[in-house]
Amino acid sequence: xxxxxxxxxxxxxxxxxxxxxxxxxxxxxxxxxxxxxxxxxxxxxxxxxxxxxxxxxxxxxxxxxxxxxxxxxxxxxxxxxxxxxxxxxxxxxxxxxxxxxxxxxxxxxxxxxxxxxxxxxxxxxxxxxxxxxxxxxxxxxxxxxxxxxxxx
Amino acid sequence: xxxxxxxxxxxxxxxxxxxxxxxxxxxxxxxxxxxxxxxxxxxxxxxxxxxxxxxxxxxxxxxxxxxxxxxxxxxxxxxxxxxxxxxxxxxxxxxxxxxxxxxxxxxxxxxxxxxxxxxxxxxxxxxxxxxxxxxxx
Amino acid sequence: xxxxxxxxxxxxxxxxxxxxxxxxxxxxxxxxxxxxxxxxxxxxxxxxxxxxxxxxxxxxxxxxxxxxxxxxxxxxxxxxxxxxxxxxxxxxxxxxxxxxxxxxxxxxxxxxxxxxxxxxxxxxxxxxxxxxxxxxx
Numbered sequence: 001x002x003x004x005x006x007x008x009x010x011x012x013x014x015x016x017x018x019x020x021x022x023x024x025x026x027x028x029x030x031x032x033x034x035x036x037x038x039x040x041x042x043x044x045x046x047x048x049x050x051x052x053x054x055x056x057x058x059x060x061x062x063x064x065x066x067x068x069x070x071x072x073x074x075x076x077x078x079x080x081x082x083x084x085x086x087x088x089x090x091x092x093x094x095x096x097x098x099x100x101x102x103x104x105x106x107x108x109x110x111x112x113x114x115x116x117x118x119x120x121x122x123x124x125x126x127x128x129x130x131x132x133x134x135x136x137x138x139x140x141x142x143x144x145x146x147x148x149x150x151x152x
Numbered sequence: 153x154x155x156x157x158x159x160x161x162x163x164x165x166x167x168x169x170x171x172x173x174x175x176x177x178x179x180x181x182x183x184x185x186x187x188x189x190x191x192x193x194x195x196x197x198x199x200x201x202x203x204x205x206x207x208x209x210x211x212x213x214x215x216x217x218x219x220x221x222x223x224x225x226x227x228x229x230x231x232x233x234x235x236x237x238x239x240x241x242x243x244x245x246x247x248x249x250x251x252x253x254x255x256x257x258x259x260x261x262x263x264x265x266x267x268x269x270x271x272x273x274x275x276x277x278x279x280x281x282x283x284x285x286x287x288x289x
Numbered sequence: 290x291x292x293x294x295x296x297x298x299x300x301x302x303x304x305x306x307x308x309x310x311x312x313x314x315x316x317x318x319x320x321x322x323x324x325x326x327x328x329x330x331x332x333x334x335x336x337x338x339x340x341x342x343x344x345x346x347x348x349x350x351x352x353x354x355x356x357x358x359x360x361x362x363x364x365x366x367x368x369x370x371x372x373x374x375x376x377x378x379x380x381x382x383x384x385x386x387x388x389x390x391x392x393x394x395x396x397x398x399x400x401x402x403x404x405x406x407x408x409x410x411x412x413x414x415x416x417x418x419x420x421x422x423x424x425x426x
Binding site: 169196197204225227 | 304306311316334337367
């Protein structure tokens with residue numbers, strides 16, 4: 001059984017990792033040992049293009065749900081990264097400063113962004129999407145892009 | 153999104169060494185961006201050659217048109233080798249024999265006349281896309 | 290070395306057709322081989338290496354090569370290595386972008402002003418690498 005939900009758009013396979021939670025802004029959240037790891041979804045990395053810079057708040061900073069904790073920049077666009085929950089940013093993925101392409105090549109693994117110690121995970125988790133829910137949302141976004149192209 | 157949409161993969165050479173390679177590239181981009189944007193997908197030849205999974209799978213599962221600058225036909229050879237016979241092949245040097253061509257510009261920057269030639273090649277590719285889609289089973 | 294016996298460095302871009310950075314790799318290569326270091330460099334069609342063109346294979350095996358890649362997949366580098374080429378340098382467009390963050394090239398088919406500026410910056414890096422390889426000639 002695959003650990004991903006997948007769909008194909010043009011020649012691209014887009015994957016949603018099962019067992020993770022997601023935000024409407026295309027970030028994933030994985031809960032491990034009371035802490036929360038955060039990264040970008042396959043859909044977001046694909047639509048952003050080749051990532052050149054990832055800049056996040058310093059470890060030790062307080063982050064607030066739905067407020068910016070960093071940015072991800074490619075030649076195509078700059079994405080504001082909005083925190084999926086409130087807490088203390090404990091760790092940033094230092095590999096990304098030398099190898100930002102990890103976000104593109106392994107968005108659910110080595111391309112993770114930050115680890116957060118949550119203030120109230122049960123409260124914040126209630127507003128996150130399950131993998132199935134996010135997959136549906138992603139399909140809607142893809143359909144909307146497809147319709148935009150058709151109407152050109 | 154799960155039912156197979158009718159799309160045609162265009163695999164162009166980018167022949168850096170000669171102007172016909174640049175014409176091939178520009179003509180393909182015109183088809184992808186303007187003439188048939190909803191019906192075509194680009195296959196990046198260098199990625200295809202280096203083993204790009206998505207490129208090779210698409211070229212295996214969907215009809216392809218190869219666009220080569222010259223009779224060395226790198227795009228056609230690669231497609232046949234790694235994915236399957238293309239539905240159609242276009243060779244720019246052959247296609248140019250059908251037009252009254254001015255002296256072509258440098259490979260680096262197409263002048264207006266050479267760009268007009270690229271547009272004719274793009275029209276030709278678009279016709280082939282329509283033909284392939286007409287016979288889609 | 291070319292037929293005249295002069296040492297040359299072979300500069301090979303990926304020319305990826307799907308992204309602006311692919312076009313930038315191509316344009317930067319032309320700037321070097323046709324202008325900045327026109328006597329000591331040349332380019333060749335990447336796809337010819339994979340299709341087994343004897344002359345191209347001989348060129349990359351007998352001369353130092355620099356690849357210029359538009360994205361982290363590094364197809365030019367991979368393909369030159371697969372062909373047994375004498376890979377002496379691998380440059381990436383993204384490294385030129387990191388030093389010129391204000392530039393946001395958008396256009397793929399024909400480079401916009403930001404794309405041309407980035408190509409010019411990258412061309413300087415390539416030229417510097419060429420000088421290094423040829424011992425400061």
